[in-house]
Structure formats: structure tokens, C-alpha cells
Amino acid sequence: MCNEGSLHYSIADQKKKAITQQQILLVQKTWKLFRDIKPEIIGDVFYSKLFADMPALKRMFKNSIASQYKKLIDMLSMMVGRLHNLQEITPEIEEMALRHVGYGVKPAHYKLVEDALLWTLERGLGNDWNEEVKKAWTDCYTILSGIMIEASDS
Numbered sequence: 001m002c003n004e005g006s007l008h009y010s011i012a013d014q015k016k017k018a019i020t021q022q023q024i025l026l027v028q029k030t031w032k033l034f035r036d037i038k039p040e041i042i043g044d045v046f047y048s049k050l051f052a053d054m055p056a057l058k059r060m061f062k063n064s065i066a067s068q069y070k071k072l073i074d075m076l077s078m079m080v081g082r083l084h085n086l087q088e089i090t091p092e093i094e095e096m097a098l099r100h101v102g103y104g105v106k107p108a109h110y111k112l113v114e115d116a117l118l119w120t121l122e123r124g125l126g127n128d129w130n131e132e133v134k135k136a137w138t139d140c141y142t143i144l145s146g147i148m149i150e151a152s153d154s
Contacts, residue, residue, distance in 0.1 A: 019143055023136035024083045030133055031080045034124050035073075038130070043069025045123060050116040057112070060103050079144055090147055095146035110145040117141065 034042070047065055051058045053104075061068060075096070082089045120130045121137060 003008065014033070017106060019083065019136070019139045023139055024048040026107040026133060026136040027083060027140050028080055030074070030121070030128060032126055033128055034121060037124050039069050040066070041112050042124065043072055046072060046116050046120040049119050050112060053115060054109075054112050057109065060105070072122070080140075083140065086147075092145060092149045094151035100148070102151045105152070107112070114138070114141050114145065 004036065042068070047068065058065075073149070079089065079093070100153065118137060118141075
């Protein structure tokens, strides 16, 4: 379980993290493999893990959770596909962060999402998941969530 104040990715942490060209390529390669799995399955696994870790989050979703599956995959695809140019997608990430604030998302929730994402990726990638892939995805997520948290704090 995670409480509201237990983790806060700071912008200082985000700026200390850098994702290398090799990590970008690894994230993109593994995402391409992962995309062969039906979005409904990915979404179901991801949200099942997220809600198992913090059931209270389920109340944030006013519409059918199934409608969230495609949004999750589309959002991740956009971010992963454009990792080479973070400055270009930063305004979109910031807008998304502000929408999430309106849904009740708190900084501590980003750690829960990270855990659910990595858990889902690990299961979906099977033998293609290793420590190098985990580090690439973790560093990528830390940077992206840092942008979102900074935007939501402003």
C-alpha cells in the first residue's frame, strides 16, 4: 500500500535522471513487442494490479474501466514513440497532468502507476524482460512522471 505522502518524485530527481539513446531504443523495441498483446488484456492486467495495490483508486474512474484501456495504450504509444524529442511532447504531457489533477491524482499515485506498469510489462514481455529493460523503463517513467508532477504542482 502507498499513502498520499509516501513518495513524491521531485523535479530535482527528474533532472538528475537522463535516458540514454540506447535506453530509448530499448523502451521502443520492447513496447513494439508488447503491442502485439491485445489492448484489452494489457489494460485489464495493468488496472487489476493498480487496483489491487490501492483499491481506492478505482473510484477515480467514473466511466467504464474498459474505455480506459485504449486511452492507456494510446498515451503510452505516443510517449514511447516520441521519446527522442521530449521537449516536443512536454506540453502534451503537462496538459495530461493537469487533467489528471482534476480526476484526483496525487503525486504519490505515480509510484503506484509505475509499479503496475513495470509489473504488467514484465509479465507481457516474459523472457524479453531483464534488468536492462527494467532500468530503461524505470528511467523513462521517472522522467515522464517528473514532468507530470511538476506540471501538477504549478
